[in-house]
Amino acid sequence: MPEPTRKRVTDIGPPHYEQFLPPAIKENYGKWLYHEFVKPGVLMHVSESGAKLFTVRAGGSRLMSIQKIRMICDLADKYCGGYLRFTSRHNIEFMFTDPTQIDPLIADLAKIGHPVGGTGRSITSIVHTQGWVHCHSAATDASGIVKSVMDGVIEHFTHSDLPAKCRIALACCLNMCGAVHCSDIAILGIHRRPPKIDHANLKKTCEIPNVSASCPTAAIRPGTVDGMPSVVVEEDRCMFCANCYTVCPSMKLNDPLNDGVSIWVGGKVSNARHEPMFSKLAIPYLPNNPPRWPEVTDAIINIINVWKGHARKNERLGEWIERIGWPRFFQMTGIQFEKLHIDDFKHAGLTFKRSAHLMF
Amino acid sequence: MADKLPPTPKLDELEKGPWPSFVSEIKMAAKSSLASQDLLGLLERSYNEKIGHWKHGGIVGVLGYGGGVIGRYCDLPAEFPNVSHFHTVRVNQPAGWYYKTDALRKICDIWEKRGSGLTNMHGSTGDIILLGTRTDELEPIFAELTAIGFDLGGSGSDVRTPSCCLGKSRCEWACYDTMALTHDLTQSFQDELHRPAFPYKFKFKMSGCPNDCVASVARADISIIGTWRDNIRVNQDAVLEYTKNGLNIQKEVIAFCPGKCMEWDGKQLDIDNSTCRRCMHCINVMPKALRPGKDTGATVLIGSKAPIIEGALLSSVLIPFWKPVAPYTDLKDLMGRIWEIWCEEGKNRERIGEFIQRMGMGNFLETIGVEPIPEMVAHPRENPYVFYEEYLVEDDEEEGQDKN
Numbered sequence: 121m122p123e124p125t126r127k128r129v130t131d132i133g134p135p136h137y138e139q140f141l142p143p144a145i146k147e148n149y150g151k152w153l154y155h156e157f158v159k160p161g162v163l164m165h166v167s168e169s170g171a172k173l174f175t176v177r178a179g180g181s182r183l184m185s186i187q188k189i190r191m192i193c194d195l196a197d198k199y200c201g202g203y204l205r206f207t208s209r210h211n212i213e214f215m216f217t218d219p220t221q222i223d224p225l226i227a228d229l230a231k232i233g234h235p236v237g238g239t240g241r242s243i244t245s246i247v248h249t250q251g252w253v254h255c256h257s258a259a260t261d262a263s264g265i266v267k268s269v270m271d272g273v274i275e276h277f278t279h280s281d282l283p284a285k286c287r288i289a290l291a292c293c294l295n296m297c298g299a300v301h302c303s304d305i306a307i308l309g310i311h312r313r314p315p316k317i318d319h320a321n322l323k324k325t326c327e328i329p330n331v332s333a334s335c336p337t338a339a340i341r342p343g344t345v346d347g348m349p350s351v352v353v354e355e356d357r358c359m360f361c362a363n364c365y366t367v368c369p370s371m372k373l374n375d376p377l378n379d380g381v382s383i384w385v386g387g388k389v390s391n392a393r394h395e396p397m398f399s400k401l402a403i404p405y406l407p408n409n410p411p412r413w414p415e416v417t418d419a420i421i422n423i424i425n426v427w428k429g430h431a432r433k434n435e436r437l438g439e440w441i442e443r444i445g446w447p448r449f450f451q452m453t454g455i456q457f458e459k460l461h462i463d464d465f466k467h468a469g470l471t472f473k474r475s476a477h478l479m480f
Numbered sequence: 481m482a483d484k485l486p487p488t489p490k491l492d493e494l495e496k497g498p499w500p501s502f503v504s505e506i507k508m509a510a511k512s513s514l515a516s517q518d519l520l521g522l523l524e525r526s527y528n529e530k531i532g533h534w535k536h537g538g539i540v541g542v543l544g545y546g547g548g549v550i551g552r553y554c555d556l557p558a559e560f561p562n563v564s565h566f567h568t569v570r571v572n573q574p575a576g577w578y579y580k581t582d583a584l585r586k587i588c589d590i591w592e593k594r595g596s597g598l599t600n601m602h603g604s605t606g607d608i609i610l611l612g613t614r615t616d617e618l619e620p621i622f623a624e625l626t627a628i629g630f631d632l633g634g635s636g637s638d639v640r641t642p643s644c645c646l647g648k649s650r651c652e653w654a655c656y657d658t659m660a661l662t663h664d665l666t667q668s669f670q671d672e673l674h675r676p677a678f679p680y681k682f683k684f685k686m687s688g689c690p691n692d693c694v695a696s697v698a699r700a701d702i703s704i705i706g707t708w709r710d711n712i713r714v715n716q717d718a719v720l721e722y723t724k725n726g727l728n729i730q731k732e733v734i735a736f737c738p739g740k741c742m743e744w745d746g747k748q749l750d751i752d753n754s755t756c757r758r759c760m761h762c763i764n765v766m767p768k769a770l771r772p773g774k775d776t777g778a779t780v781l782i783g784s785k786a787p788i789i790e791g792a793l794l795s796s797v798l799i800p801f802w803k804p805v806a807p808y809t810d811l812k813d814l815m816g817r818i819w820e821i822w823c824e825e826g827k828n829r830e831r832i833g834e835f836i837q838r839m840g841m842g843n844f845l846e847t848i849g850v851e852p853i854p855e856m857v858a859h860p861r862e863n864p865y866v867f868y869e870e871y872l873v874e875d876d877e878e879e880g881q882d883k884n
């Protein structure tokens with residue numbers, strides 16, 4: 121083998137974060153005393169030393185071009201000495217010590233189309249997955265719904281006007297890259313038709329035992345179809361999880377006629393007040409209606425408005441529902457309760473109402 | 481190239497409205513990228529047909545690594561040749577997602593030359609996502625990334641890129657140094673991160689306090705959540721100040737306290753710390769008056785995951801209180817023991833949480849050498865089907881007989 125000309129560098133890991141910390145952060149690392157909301161999207165952190173740090177939080181789309189990143193870098197150079205950070209929810213944060221810079225920065229951000237907000241009792245950017253932009257599994261698009269929903273609820277991003285914070289997340293299939301299942305509102309792409317099996321190619325592309333083993337409900341068994349070794353699916357056992365499709369491309373679940381979106385509510389991850397909770401099914405199916413998914417946007421705005429109108433201050437959506445009860449949630453939101461709302465998978469009984477504690 | 485953008489009447493609708501538009505982002509990238517041009521056309525087609533046009537990823541990557549690149553191919557390569565390959569490169573983010581602009585610009589330059597010019601800042605796991613390139617660009621991208629000090633993140637059945645909240649860098653509530661721990665674990669587990677050898681993925685997420693800003697309890701196989709053991713620090717003057725400024729302590733704080741451990745007589749706030757659940761609510765509402773205690777550390781929880789395959793799980797307590805002290809040898813040793821049994825007995829695509837459910841938490845704890853303690857359960861078992869492990873036989877009253 122020829123000698124490599126340059127030693128190949130591997131396993132260096134990420135750069136050390138310290139070189140990227142703004143000086144004011146480095147100096148006050150671990151010394152922060154408290155913070156205040158200056159106005160929506162603007163935080164002030166105060167250190168034991170008395171130093172003050174201002175943070176301006178701008179909403180971002182998760183899908184970003186290098187051209188936009190460069191514009192954002194220009195602003196960070198202009199206002200923040202070349203430092204910036206991103207949040208876990210695709211927001212961009214600019215930090216500096218001079219409060220007179222806040223408004224000029226916000227004006228410059230507006231020029232490149234980025235609103236400021238997402239702090240306090242607000243809706244912040246929606247975390248989401250790839251959708252039709254990049255994934256084979258997607259039952260819906262991600263970026264398009266997110267954009268439409270955020271356009272519809274933007275007043276709650278730019279104002280801190282809700283009972284509590286509201287975390288919205290979207291996953292375009294049950295794989296839930298990014299795990300949306302503990303969100304105040306989760307938008308979930310769903311398939312509703314059993315796999316369409318490509319019998320001619322299945323044997324070539326997949327291991328038949330693996331395909332049958334992949335099914336959590338044992339709906340798949342080996343079988344011969346048209347003289348070809350393949351698999352057969354017992355359709356009424358299928359719960360459309362797409363596990364089989366993940367292990368075998370010849371088990372296609374995607375189907376434009378039946379794919380769509382379900383809406384889940386009342387989850388949270390924070391320990392504040394109530395323990396972390398899973399989101400629960402509110403709406404079993406809404407159609408894929410690109411480009412703006414009006415049914416999905418309307419449903420979400422409705423839920424937010426009802427919650428906003430009735431919850432006590434500090435009550436997250438799920439905490440409010442727990443206080444008023446699910447029957448009243450369905451009644452107040454006008455969402456129809458139906459058979460599909462009742463769990464029928466493992467441990468379903470734990471979700472039944474097992475007492476006479478009812479409100480009338 | 482700009483004048484060659486395909487017509488996209490559906491997508492154009494998504495350039496309207498106040499929220500930043502991903503369509504505008506793709507169009508911006510399309511000015512200098514044929515791949516982004518084709519992506520626009522392909523996506524418009526998906527919007528018309530209500531179906532995606534991507535195939536399963538094939539195995540692509542860089543030499544010596546088993547993860548870090550997600551292979552992606554379009555199912556209409558003849559019509560959209562510039563996205564026939566559209567692989568994703570995961571780049572391990574610096575802890576806390578802080579950057580200097582010169583570092584970001586260098587990444588942009590590499591991606592302008594060798595990819596679509598589209599990114600996700602950031603992906604769900606935390607990596608910088610470089611979205612869309614060709615197989616033959618992967619090695620050059622990797623070489624250029626390492627030359628500017630960046631490396632690939634995890635994908636597949638390996639340690640996924642650990643991520644954390646910004647912790648002590650800007651949050652007064654951080655009970656341990658999340659960024660230091662995250663960076664250390666990432667560096668220590670480079671081999672596990674780059675060379676998949678597990679039954680399935682394994683995620684670490686570090687949150688500095690029980691507010692859990694990175695959702696570790698729902699999304700990480702190991703969730704490390706900051707907490708404290710001593711008393712909440714109270715500044716009574718500042719409490720009074722809040723009430724003077726209109727805070728209704730009874731309604732907004734005490735009524736929500738899950739420990740029912742607070743009392744307010746109009747002058748003095750009393751907290752019975754022995755039944756405080758470290759939930760953070762009162763501190764969140766009065767950040768100037770209340771602070772976590774001084775004896776800080778973290779709760780280590782294990783096993784959360786999304787529904788696939790056997791149903792969603794939240795993480796559950798493994799170590800109620802852990803003092804994170806660099807180089808964190810105790811935690812790393814424990815990880816070694818966990819991975820050993822999981823690699824040996826875990827099924828393909830079985831997350832650690834599902835594995836624990838299958839083998840039983842009690843058995844799992846025994847194998848990894850951790851004592852069972854009541855903090856690990858919400859309550860003891862309700863069901864009487866107990867797998868007792870020993871029984872006495874008539875002629876051997878002295879000792880128990882192991883039924884195995």
Ligand code: SF4
Pocket residue numbers: 249250251255256257258259291292293294295296297
């Ligand atoms: S949630 Fe499903 S469809 Fe969406 S990116 Fe993840 S695997 Fe793909």
Ligand code: SF4
Pocket residue numbers: 314315334335336337338339340353357358359360361362363364365373
């Ligand atoms: S989609 Fe899920 S339930 Fe249906 S056949 Fe495939 S693996 Fe089984």
Ligand code: SF4
Pocket residue numbers: 645646647651652653654655687688689690691692693694
């Ligand atoms: S998890 Fe706690 S310490 Fe970390 S950023 Fe959130 S509030 Fe601060």
Ligand code: SF4
Pocket residue numbers: 393736737738739740741742751755756757758759760761762763
């Ligand atoms: S942290 Fe939570 S449980 Fe403890 S006193 Fe405050 S509100 Fe009550």
